Amino acid sequence: MAEHTPFPVQVLTPEGELFSREVQMISTRTTVGSIGLLANHEPLLATLEPTELRLYVTESEVVRFAQSEGYMQVAANRALLLLQEAHEPGALDVAQLRDRLAEAERELEHAAEDSERRRTAAREQRRLTVFLRIAEAAQH
Amino acid sequence: MASQRDVRTRISAVKNIQKITRAMEMVAAARLRRAEQRIEALRPYADAIRRMTRQASEAAGDLPTLPILSEHPSIQRVGLLVVAGDRGLAGAFNSNAVRAGVGAGREHLGQGREVVYFASGRRPASSLSFRGLPVSQSFIGFSDRPAYADARAIAERLMTAYVDGEVDQVEVFYNGYISPLSQVIRRETLLPLQRATVLDESVGAASEQESAARRGAVEYEPAPEEILKRLVPDYVEISIFRALLESTASEHGARMTAMRNASENASSLIEDLTLQMNRARQAEITQEIMEVVAGAEGLG
Numbered sequence: 001m002a003e004h005t006p007f008p009v010q011v012l013t014p015e016g017e018l019f020s021r022e023v024q025m026i027s028t029r030t031t032v033g034s035i036g037l038l039a040n041h042e043p044l045l046a047t048l049e050p051t052e053l054r055l056y057v058t059e060s061e062v063v064r065f066a067q068s069e070g071y072m073q074v075a076a077n078r079a080l081l082l083l084q085e086a087h088e089p090g091a092l093d094v095a096q097l098r099d100r101l102a103e104a105e106r107e108l109e110h111a112a113e114d115s116e117r118r119r120t121a122a123r124e125q126r127r128l129t130v131f132l133r134i135a136e137a138a139q140h
Numbered sequence: 141m142a143s144q145r146d147v148r149t150r151i152s153a154v155k156n157i158q159k160i161t162r163a164m165e166m167v168a169a170a171r172l173r174r175a176e177q178r179i180e181a182l183r184p185y186a187d188a189i190r191r192m193t194r195q196a197s198e199a200a201g202d203l204p205t206l207p208i209l210s211e212h213p214s215i216q217r218v219g220l221l222v223v224a225g226d227r228g229l230a231g232a233f234n235s236n237a238v239r240a241g242v243g244a245g246r247e248h249l250g251q252g253r254e255v256v257y258f259a260s261g262r263r264p265a266s267s268l269s270f271r272g273l274p275v276s277q278s279f280i281g282f283s284d285r286p287a288y289a290d291a292r293a294i295a296e297r298l299m300t301a302y303v304d305g306e307v308d309q310v311e312v313f314y315n316g317y318i319s320p321l322s323q324v325i326r327r328e329t330l331l332p333l334q335r336a337t338v339l340d341e342s343v344g345a346a347s348e349q350e351s352a353a354r355r356g357a358v359e360y361e362p363a364p365e366e367i368l369k370r371l372v373p374d375y376v377e378i379s380i381f382r383a384l385l386e387s388t389a390s391e392h393g394a395r396m397t398a399m400r401n402a403s404e405n406a407s408s409l410i411e412d413l414t415l416q417m418n419r420a421r422q423a424e425i426t427q428e429i430m431e432v433v434a435g436a437e438g439l440g
Contacts, residue, residue: 012188014288014381016181032361045196046361047370069370071192082188084288116207116303120296
């Protein structure tokens with residue numbers, strides 16, 4: 001990654017502020033697709049999907065979080081990320097995630113077609129699958 | 141009358157209890173401070189969600205018609221969520237929340253509605269089933285330190301029940317936190333979600349960031365209507381998370397007060413027992429002197 005102009009980024013969760021620094025690039029995933037966000041981006045409001053959030057403070061210093069669903073607002077060259085959950089990859093518990101994923105899959109099997117219960121279970125499954133992948137990668 | 145030795149044993153027993161209640165009081169005080177900080181930490185997030193909702197709803201023209209926003213034609217089944225703790229020894233904290241929920245349940249039954257309970261915390265779960273009331277689901281194991289994921293799990297269960305027609309209304313009961321010494325029972329309607337709750341204008345003026353956003357053309361990914369469909373259910377999750385956090389702070393506050401009272405009670409009990417022990421000792425001494433005097437007289 002070449003040098004880019006830094007811009008301020010804040011990451012908020014319901015449990016408090018997780019990150020507030022200048023970064024060169026944000027790499028995340030919106031509902032539309034993966035996105036790499038640089039300074040002076042045009043104003044944006046987007047919904048975020050579970051993925052590994054990468055905050056490139058410098059070329060070598062990358063802060064990573066397992067991100068759940070959320071929102072990203074960009075305005076006046078500042079980015080605000082609201083995430084329901086964000087975990088440091090090393091803090092995730094692989095065994096626990098596997099159990100919860102298995103439970104979500106069972107729930108998905110039992111939920112009636114086109115019910116709210118099914119949509120909820122599908123979201124849970126997607127989120128846990130991503131978290132598990134990040135957790136397993138962090139172990140190696 | 142109890143002998144000196146009996147009283148001394150009781151005093152040491154009470155002193156041991158006092159050590160435990162003092163320790164519990166201090167633990168509760170430390171946890172209370174953390175719980176208060178977590179209530180504070182939620183505010184910036186909740187405010188930002190409100191501002192984004194306002195921005196998206198201005199762009200979309202209005203809120204979308206979502207199932208959780210629309211009232212059911214008639215209310216036949218009501219879901220009641222009772223939020224309290226996993227553990228006892230916190231004064232009337234648990235029983236107050238349960239009593240409020242059960243009281244409201246009786247009201248609904250009186251109006252010919254069916255009532256189904258949801259419990260957050262081991263205590264309300266067990267006391268509701270002990271009373272033979274129908275508990276649809278219990279959420280346990282986090283009342284000391286609830287995470288947002290816990291609130292989301294409860295919210296998803298309740299919204300699912302509402303949207304899939306299992307219930308026609310959902311209310312929540314919890315100990316609202318005012319101060320370490322004062323908690324009040326709150327009763328709120330969670331579902332259907334009121335449009336006024338979502339479009340609350342009380343959040344301060346738009347930030348610099350937002351005004352800039354309004355001036356410039358904003359790119360929405362996906363369309364504002366779709367973003368709102370995600371934002372609106374968040375209000376239910378945030379309301380429940382706030383209820384869990386306030387309930388946790390209230391629990392620690394109530395436990396701290398209960399344990400302080402217990403420690404003070406132990407102090408006065410120790411005073412009484414010490415007095416009793418001194419009396420017993422004095423009585424024994426007097427008895428011995430009498431015996432010596434009587435013995436001396438017998439010799440003389």
